Amino acid sequence: MKNLRIGLMICIVILIAIQLVLLFFTDLAGHERTGSIVSIVGLVMTITSLLIGVRNEKKQKTTDSSV
Numbered sequence: 602m603k604n605l606r607i608g609l610m611i612c613i614v615i616l617i618a619i620q621l622v623l624l625f626f627t628d629l630a631g632h633e634r635t636g637s638i639v640s641i642v643g644l645v646m647t648i649t650s651l652l653i654g655v656r657n658e659k660k661q662k663t664t665d666s667s668v
Contacts, residue, residue: 602658613647
């Protein structure tokens with residue numbers, strides 16, 4: 602499960618980079634920029650939840666091994 606989360610994090614970082622490139626290097630109208638910003642925020646929130654999941658998984662493993 603940890604490998605899947607790490608793979609998803611890598612994909613999300615790549616998607617964020619693509620969205621930032623599209624945001625800054627294309628001539629977009631205001632409403633199209635809003636869509637890019639919202640997608641970046643969504644991707645950041647997804648990667649944050651994956652990182653929290655990995656951290657909680659590590660805590661459970663240390664708690665289970667110490668009991």
